Amino acid sequence: MKDYIREIETALERYLPEGEYEEQKLIDAVRYSLHLKGKRVRPSLTIAFAELCGTTVEMAMPFACAVEMVHTYSLIHDDLPCMDNDDFRRGKPSNHKVYGEDIALLAGDALQSIAYETMLSDEAIATVGGERAAKAARILANRSGLLGMVGGQVIDLSLEHRTVGAEIVQLMEEKKTACLIEAACMMGCVVAGAAEEQIKAAERYAHAIGLAFQIVDDILDVTSTAEELGKPIGSDAENEKNTFMSLLGIDRCREMVAELTEEAIRALDAFDGDTADLKDFAVRLANRKK
Amino acid sequence: MKDYIREIETALERYLPEGEYEEQKLIDAVRYSLHLKGKRVRPSLTIAFAELCGTTVEMAMPFACAVEMVHTYSLIHDDLPCMDNDDFRRGKPSNHKVYGEDIALLAGDALQSIAYETMLSDEAIATVGGERAAKAARILANRSGLLGMVGGQVIDLSLEHRTVGAEIVQLMEEKKTACLIEAACMMGCVVAGAAEEQIKAAERYAHAIGLAFQIVDDILDVTSTAEELGKPIGSDAENEKNTFMSLLGIDRCREMVAELTEEAIRALDAFDGDTADLKDFAVRLANRKK
Numbered sequence: 250m251k252d253y254i255r256e257i258e259t260a261l262e263r264y265l266p267e268g269e270y271e272e273q274k275l276i277d278a279v280r281y282s283l284h285l286k287g288k289r290v291r292p293s294l295t296i297a298f299a300e301l302c303g304t305t306v307e308m309a310m311p312f313a314c315a316v317e318m319v320h321t322y323s324l325i326h327d328d329l330p331c332m333d334n335d336d337f338r339r340g341k342p343s344n345h346k347v348y349g350e351d352i353a354l355l356a357g358d359a360l361q362s363i364a365y366e367t368m369l370s371d372e373a374i375a376t377v378g379g380e381r382a383a384k385a386a387r388i389l390a391n392r393s394g395l396l397g398m399v400g401g402q403v404i405d406l407s408l409e410h411r412t413v414g415a416e417i418v419q420l421m422e423e424k425k426t427a428c429l430i431e432a433a434c435m436m437g438c439v440v441a442g443a444a445e446e447q448i449k450a451a452e453r454y455a456h457a458i459g460l461a462f463q464i465v466d467d468i469l470d471v472t473s474t475a476e477e478l479g480k481p482i483g484s485d486a487e488n489e490k491n492t493f494m495s496l497l498g499i500d501r502c503r504e505m506v507a508e509l510t511e512e513a514i515r516a517l518d519a520f521d522g523d524t525a526d527l528k529d530f531a532v533r534l535a536n537r538k539k
Numbered sequence: 540m541k542d543y544i545r546e547i548e549t550a551l552e553r554y555l556p557e558g559e560y561e562e563q564k565l566i567d568a569v570r571y572s573l574h575l576k577g578k579r580v581r582p583s584l585t586i587a588f589a590e591l592c593g594t595t596v597e598m599a600m601p602f603a604c605a606v607e608m609v610h611t612y613s614l615i616h617d618d619l620p621c622m623d624n625d626d627f628r629r630g631k632p633s634n635h636k637v638y639g640e641d642i643a644l645l646a647g648d649a650l651q652s653i654a655y656e657t658m659l660s661d662e663a664i665a666t667v668g669g670e671r672a673a674k675a676a677r678i679l680a681n682r683s684g685l686l687g688m689v690g691g692q693v694i695d696l697s698l699e700h701r702t703v704g705a706e707i708v709q710l711m712e713e714k715k716t717a718c719l720i721e722a723a724c725m726m727g728c729v730v731a732g733a734a735e736e737q738i739k740a741a742e743r744y745a746h747a748i749g750l751a752f753q754i755v756d757d758i759l760d761v762t763s764t765a766e767e768l769g770k771p772i773g774s775d776a777e778n779e780k781n782t783f784m785s786l787l788g789i790d791r792c793r794e795m796v797a798e799l800t801e802e803a804i805r806a807l808d809a810f811d812g813d814t815a816d817l818k819d820f821a822v823r824l825a826n827r828k829k
Contacts, residue, residue: 265685270710271697272690279685326648329621331640350621350794351696354644355689358616362684369677380669386708388658394652395555395569400562407561470653513740521773 251488253306253313257285257292261317262311266366278348278356278536279363282321285339291316291433297530298437298451301522305379308442313371315364316433319393323429324358325353327402333411364389364529385436392432399427408491415496418462427459450519458531461506467504469493478539510535541601543596547582548574550600559750568638569653572611575629575648580706581606581723585822586740588727591812595668597691599730601663602675605654606723609683612650613719617692617783654679667730682722691715698781698807705786709750712783717749740809748821751796755827757782758792768829800825 261283268276292313299309328335328343329350338347344354367373368386377385391397401424408421433449443451469478470485471494485492493502513531516523551573558566589599618625618633619640626636635643648656654737657663658676680686691714698711704727724745728738760767761784775782783792803821807814 269686269690269706272686275685275690275693292573305598322648326644329644331619331621331644352693354619355692357614357648358649358651359685359689361648362680362687365655365680366677366684369673369680370649374670374673378669378671379671380664383659383673383676385663386673387656390652390655390659394656395649396559397564399649399652399654400565402645403642404561404567407564417560434782465707478700499605 253293253296254289256306256310257289257296257313261314264311264314264363274348275352275359278344278352279360281347282325282338282344282356282391283318283360285341287339287468289317290372290428291320294430294433295437295440297527298434299370299438299441301520301524301527302315302438302441302443302447303522304441308376309437309448311367311370311431312389312436315368315386315389315435318339318360318367318388319398320362322357322364323393323398323402325360328351332402334467336538338467357462369474380438383440385439387426388439389432392428392435397428397432398427399422401428410489413491415493418491418496422463423456423462426463427456430459430462447519450516454513454527455533457516458534461509461513461531462534463504464493464502464509465535467494468499468506469537471537472499506535543582543583544579546600547586547607549605551604554601554653564638564651565646568634568642569656571632571637571652572615572628572646573608573649573650576633577609577629581610581720584720584723584745585727585730587817588724588829589627590727591814592728592731592733593812598666598713599727599750601657601660602679602726602730603723605676605679606719606726607646607657608650608654609641609679609688610659612647612654613688613692615647615650619643622692624699637709669791671730671732672801675729678725678729679722682718687714687718687722689768691718693701694827702780706771708781708783708786711751712750713746717746717755720749720752721745736823738808743806744803747806748824751799751803751821751825754792754796754799755825757784757787758796759786759827759829763829764787785789796825798827 265276266504286359293347295313296306296318300306324338325344327333328338335343337343345355347459348356359513365386368389369382374382393399401421403416405425408417434455435448438448438451453492467485470482470492475482486495493505510531514528517527544668555566555570571622579717581604586596590596614628615634617623618628619635625633627633634646638646655676662714664672683689691711696712698707699758718821719740725738728741729755756777760772760782763772765772775786781794800821804818807817
């Protein structure tokens, strides 16, 4: 995919307000997690689909950044002691290790609200229209909420210390991981005023690459070396986690990744424009070694 | 004010989805806190201003409920051990005491997203139009976020173990308490398509009653008896909190409440309709004994 990372990171900074009093500490905490170097997969997908459907990077940017803000809030809350209790995120101390649990909690909360403020700003409404802005923001709320990403985390919590079937692991990952990627891709189409059929195709693409991404993750946790992966391996087995690998084995997992990648590529047939980058992205995701 | 409580509580229930798998536990947690008997002040104000500006209760309802959802998420997160660590809320065990910290955290997160889903639903957009729905949702995001309610909580955290001037306490309470009441009142006007001047008047009314409400709280914590108030008194002094009472004394506090109540009533001059209920509400708030 075209490299939108620098533009996204500049825009993320632009949407943050200045603190008026002690809120500066909160804004610092928000900024810290927003700027941990990530691959910016979700916002890049929003922009890629928006461009594919005929709109500009600028029009898509508030929505792209909003997805990244919601993703970031979920990482901050996920790392909290009452959740995964992770001290590190992307090789740096996690938010609550730097700012304290109270500020980290509030930084996550604030990131969620600023995502909506960004998508529904006067500027965004003037550019894409109230109806499209509202619809795109609704999709993000839906996929990140009760029956989407947050729901997936609840399923994940419920799987500790019990063994379930692969269909439950799939349901969990569909919600926890794929839902937000679906929102990212669908929002790009909505902002560009694409047809319902194309929004659905973007959803299918996102669902397929989201699931494939997770299965590859599970495979690499078993087959890779810590050196290749850049993080400890074997942690799933150690934690007795229900994963695609533990439940289905490597052959079926590789088969699924291939099927899902084909599915993603097929979904792109619904678009007239140049989908080479999005196809390439799906293939690289399937073949990644880390 | 007219009694909208039953309609609000029915609607709150209607906007909640059914859980598909383990998410039912999350939805139960959300429902638990949404249905703790409260006075429903914020959603009632949204509806009252919407009706004053000429629209129906039905049109205002998604926005009224969204304010209550955001208020509820803030209470759940506020009670968490890393924040106020409160075991009780409105006389019942707080959310995390019933469902655990992890689920309480996620229930708060989910309540925030469902608030936006509710305001930006196809139904809400079809009824009030995309532009108004987007603008109302933006106001809620703004007043509940970084420089609003959440910002106020950060200021509150920063005041522990130090003494500040009354203007800082006022800034904190303006953000922590008044901002969400401002959103409630302004959104009612926006949904009804009211003029900018009336939206500003609703903001002034809300700001004044929000601040008055807090000052009365501080006064009652000193002058009331636990029996009258239905909760322990003297807790502010015990916790060495910076309050309007500790910084300004009772005479100035009573004077401020009277001034703010007048200010609120004066703001209502911007409206042509019947403002008797909203006037009465401001007066009763100032004179309340618990």
